[in-house]
Amino acid sequence: MTQTRGYHHGDLRRALLDAAVEAIGESGPAALSLRDLARRAGVSHAAPAHHFGDKAGLLTALAVQGFDLLAGTLRDAGDDLLAAGVAYVDFAVRHRAHFEVMFRPDLYRAHDPEVRAASDRAGGVLRDRVAGLPARDGGAGDPGRDALAAWSIVHGFATLWLAGALPPRVGDDPREAARVVIRRLFE
Amino acid sequence: MTQTRGYHHGDLRRALLDAAVEAIGESGPAALSLRDLARRAGVSHAAPAHHFGDKAGLLTALAVQGFDLLAGTLRDAGDDLLAAGVAYVDFAVRHRAHFEVMFRPDLYRAHDPEVRAASDRAGGVLRDRVAGLPARDGGAGDPGRDALAAWSIVHGFATLWLAGALPPRVGDDPREAARVVIRRLFE
DNA sequence: AGTGCCATCTTGTCAATGGCAAGATAGGAT
């Protein structure tokens, strides 16, 4: 199936995306090279162009894949907003390559309809979790604002974690550290 | 002073950094080209190497400049944590190029001592603002955790804003939108 | 089975880039 023998690879598109995840995990998205991906997949340097057009095309496909993965992850985390938030951070750490591309629109075609659709799916799950929250003490909290605050704190923590900007005392377990920080929203 | 005539530019280092800010503002940090900066400054393609060594060296200098700018901005915002948070977001929007580089450690030498020092200066101001807060209702909030939550929500909002990921209904005034979201931490 | 079609992949090429080496220039120190 994944045998690469023969003139036709058989599953080159997937192989290139996998290679991209691997390469980005090693050196970040800035250092990504299409020719390197082709070498990893064992094909000629121009093969990627047929499937993705250009570099931005490949990263666009990776972003779509990432937003779909994120939507699934959030759904699987259950109805609880805290759990969804922790899952968001966990996704960023476990699928670092996808995450690092998804929120860097200068790297790919963010206006691509497939990207927008996948992105909306993920955002919808997050909004659902916020809407499912019991009303806060103070009374009518704007759900739009609450969703924005939840998204911001979770996205910020994930980003800072990936950037290595957090102090060592935060520890090395992103899930636990995120849980503590997110809970701050409910106290 | 900034006259570029003659063999020696006179202020090439600053001119290159300024050009980098301009170029990143146009096309993002991924598309940055040293040769383009040299052209903008009116010097030969190898001139930047003398001042910064390589591309990472230039971006390292830009990150240092950015963290110092941020520290100053936060200081000028006053003692209030809310004001500091709004200033953080405002900095990200107004100095987008610096901000986009600062938190992308794969682009520069994040372990450079100058970077660490400047980064610590900015982080110190933020921690001070959190420490200056009156204790919360619930009693003893861990100031470390509170600082992390504040930094996360502010950084996340700024990042999402820059990525263009926020829905249109947030509006077009980052300061006002940030104020609303940050206040969520105090209710 | 035979035939033609077309997606897939290859080879070849070009301009642009980053980085290195060696040389030219100038402004200041002695």
Place this chain on the structure above:
DNA sequence: ATCCTATCTTGCCATTGACAAGATGGCACT
């Protein structure tokens, strides 16, 4: 006046992204 060193230049090479043209082979249709 001379040297000296930081600054800038020219020249070069490997790598990359993108494009063009050709090779290959699976697949539909007869």
